[in-house]
Amino acid sequence: MSCTQPTEIPQVPIALIGGSGTFSLRLPEDLAWPGVEVLEDGLVYATPWGPSPALKLFSLPTTPPRLVLTVKMHGRLPGVSWGEASRRLFWVLRQAGVRKVVAEGGVGSINPLLDPLDIVVPTDYIDFSQRRDVALGEDYLCIMRRPICPSLHETLVRVAGAQPLNRVFSRGTYLVTEGRHFESEAEIKVFRQWGADIVGQTLCPEVYLAREIGACFAGIYLVVNYAEGTVKPWEHKVLKDIFFEGAEPFARLILQALMEIHLDSSCGCRELRKDTLLRPENIGRARRRGDNSQ
Known part of the structure; x- marks a missing residue:
């Protein structure tokens, strides 16, 4: 795949962040979905932190057609930390005006009720990663009391x-x-005590960055293995079979969901992003407000 560095970022309402659940596919080409058209591939943009991951632009056969920007494996870049790669990716998504972000991936089951090939659409998260300082700027206070968009989740x-x-x-x-x-x-045992159901490596910082750019976010995840100490030791063959054989049906349901999601903003996710009060112009403002009240 050749990569180009165009100067103009297209305006696109939806982003699909691909993960290990669909990694073995060329998405959407391998699905041969009638009416789905790849418009551009290998799009790399200059960001304030370096080149973006390579993105693909395709259209869905809706009325009117919907444009989608997608990236492989969460936009990871050789020699670049995962958090840094996510920051570059979401800078592009912000410039593109993306309003809805759907992510997918493979996860391990901490909850013993979950088996490989189960699908989980989570409603909350616990961030045990070390990616604490990933952000596009300092303009917003992001409220995470409802991290997953209820509308995207329902779809x-x-x-x-x-x-x-x-x-x-x-x-x-x-x-x-x-x-x-x-x-x-031992880690999985602690995570189970905390109330976690699945374990993976990608929902954060994606959920933070989506909120920062004012976009709705939801993820859908395919269980690919038992976490250590859960049910029984996981098998590499099972993981491999799911990686190759489970990708197409998983991708098909995601593509169908992208065609059906609501593009309005009545869910209220954007209202959970507030302007920060830590601005230079607010220094001394409390004193001025006090003076005006006398």
Whole structure:
């Protein structure tokens, strides 16, 4: 795949952040979905922190057609930290005017009720990663009391539940670790005590950055292994089979969800981003307000 550095970023309402759940596919080409058209590929943009990950622009056969920007494997870049790569990616998404962000990936099951090939659409998270300072700026205070967009969540759950191949769980807590290694059995035991259901490496900082740019966010995740100490030791063959054989049906339901999501902003997610009060012009303002009240 050749990469180009265009100067103008297209205006696109939807972003799909691809992960390990669809990594083995060329998405959307390999699905051969009628009416889906790849418009541009290998799009790399200059950001304040360096080149962005390579993105692909495609259209969905809706009325009118919907444009989607997508990236492979959460936009990871060789020699660049995962958090830094996410920052570059979301800078592009902000410039593109993206309003809805859907992410996918493979996760491990901490909750012993979850098995490989189950689908989880989580409703909350615990951030155990070390990516604490990833942000695009200091303009906003991001409120995370409702991190997942209820409208996006409803669509993902409904579309996933309509297919017969997987059990679908409509709530759960995603525990984010740093990676790249898997977690130890002792760590998983602690995470289970905290109330986590699945473990992975990507929901944060994506959920933070989506809120910072004023976009709705939801993720849909395919269980690919038992976390250490859960049910039984996980098998590499099972992981491999899911990686290659589970990708296409998982990708199809995600593409269907992208066609059905609501593009309005009645969900209220944007209102959970507030202007920061830590601005230079606010220094001394409390004294001035006090003087005016006398």
